[in-house]
Amino acid sequence: MAEGGGGWRPWAERYKPGVAMVLVQLFYSLVDMALKTAYGLGMRPIDFVAYRQGIAAAALFLGSLATRGFTLRPMAVGYRAFALLFVASLATATGQYCYFMGLHMASPSMARATTNLAPSITFAMAAVIGLEKVDLRNSRSVAKIIGTVVCLAGAMIMAFIKGPKLFGALIIDDWVTGGIYLMGNALCFSIWYILQVPICKSYLDPLSLATWMCFLATLQCMVAAFFLEANYMEIWKLASIWELPCILYGGVFASGANFFMQSWCISVKGPLYSAIFTPLSAVITTILSTLFLHEELHIGSVLGAITIIFGLYVVLWGKADDAKSERLAIRCTDSESNVEQDSIGGKVESGTNLSEPLLSEDANTQTSAFQ
Template sequence: MGAFSLEGYKPFMAMVTMHSILAVMNLLAKAAFQQGFSSLVFVVYRQSIATLALLPALFFLRGRSGVAGMSVSLRGFCLIFLAALFGGTGNKILHFLGLNLGNASLVSALSNLVPSTTFVMAASVGLENVQLRSLITWAKISGTLVCVGGIMILTFYKGPRILNSSNPYLNLGTALDSVHYRWVLAVGCLLVSTSCWSLLLILQVPICKYVDPLPQALWLCLLSSLQTAPIVFFLEPNLSAWKINTVTELWACLFAGIFGSAVCFYLQSWCISVRGPVYCAMFMPLYTLITVVLAAITLHEELHIGSLIGAVAIIGGLYIVLWGKAEDSKRERNHIVDASEITISIDDKEDNITGQPLLVNSTR
């Protein structure tokens, strides 16, 4: 009984672990950026370290069968390449550019848009059931609009300060001051980054037919590192920008590569395979909560009422969308059960069973 309970809690523990890792990673990365480390170079190091960490892990955990599991068809490789381009390269570059221009709390708050943007993309390509006369469809649409309203509040309304002293480079809201353009640019980068991550989730639907979670994580990190290296070298040709000068920068790169990419990619892929994407999306607010609390404590980031209202609106809209998704899943399960039911009727008439002899004596 105890073993069964522990088995049921494994996806929950995996998601809590993953979002805790991502929150700590963002704080370490922000600390490294404040010391002058390039956010673009950080992405290259992160994906490269993740690849180097996953290679021996795949060999030791799976042996030769794991290496053989890396083989994919041409169509599967093209899908993985596109997924790495959007989810590993574009998403990561824009994510850390937004983190460098804004702060960790802004990044975590806007990450709650992933379920809503995924719903819009899935509906546009026919992967999501949309019926305009259905209450569930309107719940998902209204939840998406609430999330958009939360973004507008988070971006353009500051309000009174709740926590920590004023610091123009660590503001959680914006005002018409010298850093306003940095904040708006950060929001723009993070919105595109969120769209790239949603596109990755859409592409992973057919990819899961070709590759298991662990080889899939290795493919994504490997291709992403090969894609980001020439792009970042073109944007950062100065070799001094590629140097790791402090212990904080070193720890940030190692933690982001080993845990932020390698471990988190695997945990997310595994959890989706056993519980589905809706279950994983439900933990996005946990990521926001952990990041905001840790950022206020360690980096002394300001917390303004506008940021709090915007974050609550985003999380509220998220759960409206998730409720709609849960109702969709419930209806699909009920439909499958109804379709699989077999009606068995038993005739109780005694003359058909006991009233008539099974054998008739023809000699009588």
């Protein structure tokens, strides 16, 4: 029995991160189903975003207090950090609104597939502003450029080329407009990623950071609703009791639970491991929406989704070498520091010429607060 128990534990430790990431993608897929249900009951997109972010902020706030002895001191922020958090939260709220509008006008499978555009758009933006180095003589850099172009081409195929139907008879209106909304979501997501570099320099506590962003996003959604909706006071009333479980699921599981699982998985396996599972949510969403929502599938949607996923993995392949190079450079620098200390007999500080990583591990742990 002892040997059996000893054999089971290593297996569990080995596969726990993978199981956790599959659950993360499943929770993201199910939130699309929950939103579609809420739409059918009469809930507006801005309401859902505000309620979801508010519930997530409350859950994360309680979790932050519980892990820090019920003290608010670690959550204090300065003016610069607050300004950065405000802009990042605005990107979060805008991106989620665009995502849910696109989901309503296009389809769940298309909405989830376009989230894979974010890494490629982030790389393109980072290269323009100098956060990513591009060397056309390096195969990995070329792969990142090609992967970005392929991802964008896949999004164009999904948005503008529907093609013949695979099966089903549901007619989807405003397909192109929905695709534009979804690409807007990917753009906001990329801006959010870019902002993580200065934010993590000013504010390094990931749990409190996510709490602040969800809280600010809730306030921003409430202000935006005043301009977007005619009957401001009426829209916050739940038309049906069944809207409540949809909202609770979106805040507790799709944001709160996913935050903790992604945070733990990234700490064990790293951010690249987490990113590899991202396309799985598109597959799960397509299956669920076809079975339960009777979604119509088009050739353009399938080809576009496959193209985006292929481009994503090309970009990730190019980024994988960056992570290896950074770890090797850090080890070499540490070794040089030890040699200098042994030779001189004193502490000598030696810096590195490494560029600031665009997507640090702390930054990646916040992803679930956005999606």
